[in-house]
Amino acid sequence: MLRRTFLGMLGATCVGASLPAGAEAAGKEFKGYPGSKGVLFDATRCIGCRKCEAACNKVNKLPKPEKSFDDLAVLDTKRRTDAKTHTVVNKYGTPEHPVFRKSQCNHCLEPACASACFVKAFNKLPNGAVVYDESVCVGCRYCMVACPFEIPTYEYDEPLTPRVMKCDMCAPRQAKGQLPGCVAECPKEALIFGTRDELIKIARERIRRNPDRYVDHLYGEDEMGGTSWLYISGVPFNKIGMREDLGTKSAPELTAGALAAVPMVAGLWPVLLGGIYAVTKRNSKVADEERKEAVESAIAKASSEAEKTLSEALEKADVANKRQIEVEVKKAVEDALKPVEPEESAESGEAENSEKEES
Amino acid sequence: MSTPANNGPKSAFNTFNLVAGAILLVGLVLTVLRFTQGIGPVTNLDDNNPWGLWIGFDLLCGVALAAGGYTTSAACYIFGLKRFHSAVRPAILTAFLGYALVVFALQYDLGRPWRLPYPIFVSQGTTSLLFEVGLCVMLYLTVLFVEFTPAMFEWLGWKKIRKVVVKLTLVLTIFGVVLSTLHQSSLGALYTIAPSKLHPLWYSTYMPLYFFVSSIAAGMSMVIFEGSMSHKKLHRMMDEEYLKHHDGVVFGFGKAAALVLFGYFFIKMMGVAYDNNWHYLVSGYGLLFLTEMLGFVALPCFLYGVGVRDRNLSLIKKASIITVLGIVFNRFNVSMVAFNYHLPSSERYFPSMMEIGISVFIVTLGVVIFRFITTRMPIFFEHPDYKGDH
Numbered sequence: 001m002l003r004r005t006f007l008g009m010l011g012a013t014c015v016g017a018s019l020p021a022g023a024e025a026a027g028k029e030f031k032g033y034p035g036s037k038g039v040l041f042d043a044t045r046c047i048g049c050r051k052c053e054a055a056c057n058k059v060n061k062l063p064k065p066e067k068s069f070d071d072l073a074v075l076d077t078k079r080r081t082d083a084k085t086h087t088v089v090n091k092y093g094t095p096e097h098p099v100f101r102k103s104q105c106n107h108c109l110e111p112a113c114a115s116a117c118f119v120k121a122f123n124k125l126p127n128g129a130v131v132y133d134e135s136v137c138v139g140c141r142y143c144m145v146a147c148p149f150e151i152p153t154y155e156y157d158e159p160l161t162p163r164v165m166k167c168d169m170c171a172p173r174q175a176k177g178q179l180p181g182c183v184a185e186c187p188k189e190a191l192i193f194g195t196r197d198e199l200i201k202i203a204r205e206r207i208r209r210n211p212d213r214y215v216d217h218l219y220g221e222d223e224m225g226g227t228s229w230l231y232i233s234g235v236p237f238n239k240i241g242m243r244e245d246l247g248t249k250s251a252p253e254l255t256a257g258a259l260a261a262v263p264m265v266a267g268l269w270p271v272l273l274g275g276i277y278a279v280t281k282r283n284s285k286v287a288d289e290e291r292k293e294a295v296e297s298a299i300a301k302a303s304s305e306a307e308k309t310l311s312e313a314l315e316k317a318d319v320a321n322k323r324q325i326e327v328e329v330k331k332a333v334e335d336a337l338k339p340v341e342p343e344e345s346a347e348s349g350e351a352e353n354s355e356k357e358e359s
Numbered sequence: 360m361s362t363p364a365n366n367g368p369k370s371a372f373n374t375f376n377l378v379a380g381a382i383l384l385v386g387l388v389l390t391v392l393r394f395t396q397g398i399g400p401v402t403n404l405d406d407n408n409p410w411g412l413w414i415g416f417d418l419l420c421g422v423a424l425a426a427g428g429y430t431t432s433a434a435c436y437i438f439g440l441k442r443f444h445s446a447v448r449p450a451i452l453t454a455f456l457g458y459a460l461v462v463f464a465l466q467y468d469l470g471r472p473w474r475l476p477y478p479i480f481v482s483q484g485t486t487s488l489l490f491e492v493g494l495c496v497m498l499y500l501t502v503l504f505v506e507f508t509p510a511m512f513e514w515l516g517w518k519k520i521r522k523v524v525v526k527l528t529l530v531l532t533i534f535g536v537v538l539s540t541l542h543q544s545s546l547g548a549l550y551t552i553a554p555s556k557l558h559p560l561w562y563s564t565y566m567p568l569y570f571f572v573s574s575i576a577a578g579m580s581m582v583i584f585e586g587s588m589s590h591k592k593l594h595r596m597m598d599e600e601y602l603k604h605h606d607g608v609v610f611g612f613g614k615a616a617a618l619v620l621f622g623y624f625f626i627k628m629m630g631v632a633y634d635n636n637w638h639y640l641v642s643g644y645g646l647l648f649l650t651e652m653l654g655f656v657a658l659p660c661f662l663y664g665v666g667v668r669d670r671n672l673s674l675i676k677k678a679s680i681i682t683v684l685g686i687v688f689n690r691f692n693v694s695m696v697a698f699n700y701h702l703p704s705s706e707r708y709f710p711s712m713m714e715i716g717i718s719v720f721i722v723t724l725g726v727v728i729f730r731f732i733t734t735r736m737p738i739f740f741e742h743p744d745y746k747g748d749h
């Protein structure tokens with residue numbers, strides 16, 4: 001009974017774990033849902049006005065910040081998203097030539113956060129948005145460990161119902177046909193909303209037309225398997241706080257190997273271990289039998305020798321001495337038989353000794 | 360409920376109880392704080408460093424150091440090394456307590472701990488390596504509990520059910536090894552998703568293998584280490600059978616640990632070569648890596664080897680302590696020191712006093728429970744009613 005339940009559950013593990021591994025193999029070709037939306041950020045157009053931050057704060061009904069969004073002095077310190085801020089604009093470059101970059105969830109095509117979450121609290125919607133469902137979140141924060149862009153944040157001060165917080169590309173607004181808050185507010189059109197395919201074309205076109213203005217790279221096209229947010233810039237991306245060493249492998253690809261090994265281990269190990277057990281059992285059985293035989297033959301030898309001595313002695317001795325000799329020979333036989341169980345007697349002796357020593 | 364000779368310490372107010380009691384008291388206060396104020400006020404965790412000491416020590420080290428359970432029972436029941444038999448019960452008990460405490464400690468770190476069963480019963484995120492860890496740990500904890508019950512049933516005198524469980528030994532052992540292989544390696548695999556955050560000297564696609572192999576060395580070293588600790592402190596609870604085999608177990612495990620450490624050193628170096636990371640060795644992190652590899656892998660490997668060759672018990676015990684420390688060092692490096700290495704030092708993580716306090720509290724709790732059980736149940740001795748019945 002017990003055994004079968006365990007086997008069943010283990011089987012479930014294998015199947016459960018092997019399915020996504022298979023799905024991932026196909027997922028390597030995954031280039032996003034057709035027609036899914038995204039946003040193109042053009043760092044050459046952004047003026048660091050923080051209007052997008054303010055809009056995001058408003059549409060997501062986030063708590064008011066200490067300093068107002070008109071205060072541009074905050075740009076002088078590097079900030080990151082937190083539980084009350086889904087997007088931040090940071091200032092880079094020199095004071096004469098500042099470059100601004102907005103950061104928020106990049107809505108990866110194959111999100112690391114979703115792949116890491118063990119309760120499927122993250123979902124990539126067909127419209128491109130990666131959304132979070134707090135109703136199942138356990139609060140392990142593996143999503144935060146996994147996200148290469150350091151985006152998800154946590155309500156650490158919330159004792160009972162802490163949530164993971166991040167931009168959802170205004171999925172609810174999109175559903176109503178509205179633009180994401182930040183895009184709608186941007187006065188400089190540094191943000192463009194559209195299908196990802198269109199955005200890629202627009203970005204390419206801009207780079208092609210103004211090769212002096214842009215570096216020749218569309219950030220987000222391939223990074224970490226591709227993201228729905230795309231970036232073009234006039235300065236190298238690592239100069240505006242974006243990592244260029246992330247590679248093009250998506251998160252599921254990174255973990256596919258480890259996941260694929262699971263059914264192999266679960267399938268092969270029991271067989272191998274069972275085999276080893278069978279061999280060792282057989283060995284010890286053979287050893288046991290051999291020992292038994294050896295003991296038996298030793299006994300046989302000992303008693304036959306003893307008998308021989310007895311009969312020889314009997315022949316020599318006269319009747320009067322017979323009885324006494326018999327007794328003595330019996331003793332000899334007993335002595336001869338004794339070494340048959342040497343372990344026990346030796347052990348108890350040793351144990352006694354050691355006990356004495358220790359006490 | 361017959362217990363031989365002896366019934367625990369004479370006075371309840373010895374040093375051990377006083378110190379342990381104080382720690383437990385502080386732990387309770389911290390516990391109240393954690394669950395009324397939230398994670399933020401008691402820890403130094405932040406958005407860049409979502410995992411700290413409670414994952415790095417309580418989970419990663421806890422699980423690795425509890426590996427003695429599966430290594431010992433595999434050696435005894437599967438590889439037929441019957442001389443390790445006396446070490447099985449202490450190892451199983453340690454492993455069971457270890458895992459139970461890992462799960463207990465997790466309650467502090469999780470944002471909504473009461474949802475811990477969710478990944479298995481409500482919404483299965485099967486693409487997650489954490490899902491695999493969770494499932495395996497849950498199953499393995501059950502296996503360990505069942506493996507432990509015979510000692511309890513003997514103490515309670517429930518012969519029939521004990522007999523049933525004893526019959527399952529082999530199946531349970533095989534399950535234990537499978538589940539351990541999976542979750543020990545998955546703990547390493549957890550980090551394969553974050554190549555951009557873990558320093559290249561520690562990041563490798565072979566991390567699952569590294570975690571698995573090092574857990575074997577850790578488990579064996581823990582059996583030696585904990586065996587010699589108990590030998591000092593709980594000698595009165597040990598029977599001849601246990602004592603007679605104790606040295607043999609130490610030599611056997613010492614030899615095996617030497618081999619495993621050697622292999623581990625080798626595959627770690629292969630990982631560096633494979634990713635061509637040699638140039639990182641001449642840096643601060645390189646120094647840290649070399650310290651780990653030479654001081655905590657190569658050195659104990661050598662000491663184990665010499666100790667076994669010269670039949671030098673104390674050398675082997677020293678090697679076991681170094682190995683145990685080495686595992687802790689390695690897990691700390693992966694989860695905290697070399698993790699987020701790209702961040703400026705102002706954004707790096709260092710545990711708060713309260714986090715450390717909770718970890719100390721949990722370890723103490725483990726020791727107290729271990730003492731409670733070993734001074735009552737047949738762990739270091741064979742129950743008189745079941746002599747030679749295995």
Ligand code: SF4
Nearest residue numbers: 105106108112113147
């Ligand atoms: S940027 Fe991070 S949080 Fe956003 S979808 Fe990608 S992995 Fe998830």
Ligand code: SF4
Nearest residue numbers: 117137138140141143
């Ligand atoms: S914290 Fe929540 S959303 Fe993030 S991985 Fe854990 S369960 Fe999933």
